[in-house]
Amino acid sequence: MTIVAISDDRTVPVQEDLTTEDLKLSVLRGFENANRVDFRYKGGESFEKGDWAVLNADGELETPGASAVANTYLVFSGNDRFDAKATGQCTVFVNSALVVKTSKFASGVYAPGKLLTAKGGKLIGLASTGDEVFGQVIEATADYIVYETKGGYVM
Amino acid sequence: MNYDGLDAQTFNNLFIERLDSTDGMKKTAAAGAAFVRSKIREIGFARRILPPEAVTRGDLERSTDHDTLIKVVDIEHDSKAKAVNFSSEADERYIQGKRYALPFFKIESEKFVKQEGELLAYDYPVTKVIEENSVKDIQRVEDEKFIEYAEAAVSITGKRIASAATAVDRKELTALFKMIDFDELSVGCVLMNTVDYDDWLIQPATEIGSPLASEITSDGYKYQTILKRKLVVTNKHDILLPGEIWAFTEPAYLGNFFILNDVKFWIKKEADLVLWKTWEYIAEGFGNIKSAAKIELSVPNPIPTP
Numbered sequence: 065m066t067i068v069a070i071s072d073d074r075t076v077p078v079q080e081d082l083t084t085e086d087l088k089l090s091v092l093r094g095f096e097n098a099n100r101v102d103f104r105y106k107g108g109e110s111f112e113k114g115d116w117a118v119l120n121a122d123g124e125l126e127t128p129g130a131s132a133v134a135n136t137y138l139v140f141s142g143n144d145r146f147d148a149k150a151t152g153q154c155t156v157f158v159n160s161a162l163v164v165k166t167s168k169f170a171s172g173v174y175a176p177g178k179l180l181t182a183k184g185g186k187l188i189g190l191a192s193t194g195d196e197v198f199g200q201v202i203e204a205t206a207d208y209i210v211y212e213t214k215g216g217y218v219m
Numbered sequence: 220m221n222y223d224g225l226d227a228q229t230f231n232n233l234f235i236e237r238l239d240s241t242d243g244m245k246k247t248a249a250a251g252a253a254f255v256r257s258k259i260r261e262i263g264f265a266r267r268i269l270p271p272e273a274v275t276r277g278d279l280e281r282s283t284d285h286d287t288l289i290k291v292v293d294i295e296h297d298s299k300a301k302a303v304n305f306s307s308e309a310d311e312r313y314i315q316g317k318r319y320a321l322p323f324f325k326i327e328s329e330k331f332v333k334q335e336g337e338l339l340a341y342d343y344p345v346t347k348v349i350e351e352n353s354v355k356d357i358q359r360v361e362d363e364k365f366i367e368y369a370e371a372a373v374s375i376t377g378k379r380i381a382s383a384a385t386a387v388d389r390k391e392l393t394a395l396f397k398m399i400d401f402d403e404l405s406v407g408c409v410l411m412n413t414v415d416y417d418d419w420l421i422q423p424a425t426e427i428g429s430p431l432a433s434e435i436t437s438d439g440y441k442y443q444t445i446l447k448r449k450l451v452v453t454n455k456h457d458i459l460l461p462g463e464i465w466a467f468t469e470p471a472y473l474g475n476f477f478i479l480n481d482v483k484f485w486i487k488k489e490a491d492l493v494l495w496k497t498w499e500y501i502a503e504g505f506g507n508i509k510s511a512a513k514i515e516l517s518v519p520n521p522i523p524t525p
Contacts, residue, residue: 070282070289070291070320071320074317074318074319074320075289075319075320075321075322076319076320076321076322076368076502076503076504076505077367077368077371077372077504077505078319078371078372078504078505078506078508079371079375080375080508081375081376081508081509082294082317082319082506082507082508083294083295083297083402083507083509085297086315086317090310090312090313091311091313092310092311093310093311094311095311095313096311
């Protein structure tokens with residue numbers, strides 16, 4: 065469900081440690097020259113920053129399917145915000161060389177050098193042979209991974 | 220308010236006479252409000268730990284779904300630095316702030332009703348009734364909610380120690396402080412009830428030194444601080460159980476306490492009945508849940524079982 069409201073967890077009595085770093089998506093390198101583009105999101109879809117979304121034939125963002133496809137993009141601002149509610153759009157990075165830190169990754173064993181893809185859901189995950197590669201791990205911890213984006217080639 | 224030269228019965232009589240005119244009712248209500256504001260600030264322990272800030276409607280946010288109000292407050296954003304080579308650069312940070320919302324609610328006294336003739340039978344001024352029945356009720360609820368939110372905070376952070384100690388001493392307090400200090404915060408205030416404070420008074424000279432022990436024995440503990448932290452003592456044992464001692468950071472790291480407009484006092488005379496009540500709209504809470512810690516001592520029941 066898309067949340068475009070006052071969060072219950074952040075309303076007194078607060079249920080969340082608000083002093084901790086938000087790990088959903090931090091761009092560590094490349095933001096200044098990044099290409100941020102808005103696309104409409106498909107009805108019923110919900111995205112948060114750090115998710116990956118496929119731009120479908122209708123020009124709308126939707127959840128990646130079972131197979132990784134080249135037209136898949138990192139979401140910078142999802143539709144969990146007031147502005148997305150007004151525009152009907154999410155903001156994604158297009159053709160941008162970034163280093164990002166995120167807690168939004170699929171389960172798996174990550175290590176520097178591992179190639180990443182986005183398929184079967186909105187989270188980045190480990191790539192298999194034949195998958196489109198969208199990133200490569202630089203750092204891996206239990207809470208987050210750091211990866212460089214790599215668009216446009218097949219593993 | 221100065222009642223010099225008037226005994227209680229005369230004052231009560233004048234109080235009733237003033238209620239018979241519109242102008243008098245306005246003056247009486249205003250005088251009551253002034254009196255209430257002053258006493259609440261003095262009494263509530265929540266206000267001593269987290270001083271209230273007055274806000275107006277313009278400072279608050281509405282909801283699209285209902286007719287209540289909130290105030291949204293920012294949480295300070297984190298920042299870091301790192302050592303890098305001359306030829307390198309530090310990470311970028313796209314600022315994404317966090318906030319929390321404080322919902323406003325009303326605290327209201329009972330609506331007191333008294334027949335004017337019976338009011339004259341009292342040997343103490345009506346303002347005393349207002350003080351005892353309205354002011355204390357309101358400040359008590361503020362304190363209850365404050366402790367409720369503090370309990371919610373420590374239940375998430377785990378900053379709650381159960382100790383086998385039967386009385387408070389410096390060792391127990393420092394164990395309490397460490398839970399705050401560990402998060403790069405500092406304890407600004409210690410809250411305990413009078414039962415635990417009594418235990419603090421009987422520490423032996425071998426623990427606190429002969430001069431202080433002698434001083435306490437003759438004059439009590441005269442200081443407003445304890446281990447350099449502000450000391451707040453309450454006698455509300457139903458809100459703060461004996462053995463429960465809290466540590467809180469300075470208000471800037473703790474949370475917020477807002478009062479919308481001011482305390483309201485309403486009074487009315489209907490035929491021979493006098494009615495009055497007091498209420499306020501407040502919001503209080505912890506934005507930084509790491510700023511509270513609690514220790515629970517195994518203090519025996521202070522009153523022996525009959």
